[in-house]
Amino acid sequence: MDGKQEIYDSMKGHNVHISYTGVFDGQILSVIAKNIEYSLSQDPIVNKKMFKVFLELAQNISYYSDEKLAVNKHEESGVGTITIQEFKNHFVFATGNIISKVDTEKIERKCKKINSLTREDLRKFKREQRKLPAGAKGGGNIGLIQVALTSENPIDYKLIPLEDGKHFYIIATKVDKF
């Protein structure tokens, strides 16, 4: 696959509760987050986890997608895609967006590190990163660590090369139902 539309299309699947492709601005994120918080699962603990995982993954796209659009003449927000699928024992969150050549290596290193750490070490890593200077809009550095902590599952990631050294960055993470 080399075109981003093909990749977006390939991310659609069965048992999809929510699927959104477009600009990730705050208003849209708020609406989707509220739906997740109150409607996806019967278990409020699972719903809260999904609400938190969604917001962190969605904010990553909003801040760091290399493809950006302005909404209502406001500041630009990132463009990308998210799907939430339900399986027997878990939900899967998958996001995709384009990232710059510069970010690719950094992101791959970070995902590998997160997946190699125990929960205690992840918490320590989060505390260390939180002390570093903030990224865009005060974000950066700890969103993905929080996703791993909240979901209590590793982060599956894939980097698909596009033209100009850019990559299509896919993350998938599970939230268990129990």
Added chain:
Amino acid sequence: MEDIVIKGSHKDYFIPSVNFNSQTGICELGGESFLEDTVEFYNPIISWLTEFTENVKKPLAFIIKLTYFNTSTSRCILDILNVLKDYEEAGGEVVINWHYDENDIDMEEDIEDYMIDTGLDINLIAFSNGTE
């Protein structure tokens, strides 16, 4: 100094409720925090606390009832707690009560991590089923 009163909302983004009272020294932060510009929102709050600790110098009770905050907000909370720590070290009287859902393990760990980061004592107050 003027009090800060911000009504929380869920319309666009999630704006936390803020109620800082310079007469009583009771400062409450509650609701959910996911903002368009986190730093822009929290900077005046941090400045207010700094002014209170430098000029008013009364006992201060900081009450947190946030049910959700994103990772950008978590940096600002650390900045707030560091102001409170400096005040305590300078002889100020500080009490911090953090109310959280007993099922929210992430939140409980977050509070513990803030205690490790700042060296502050934070009173953990667990509630169940969305009520206290």
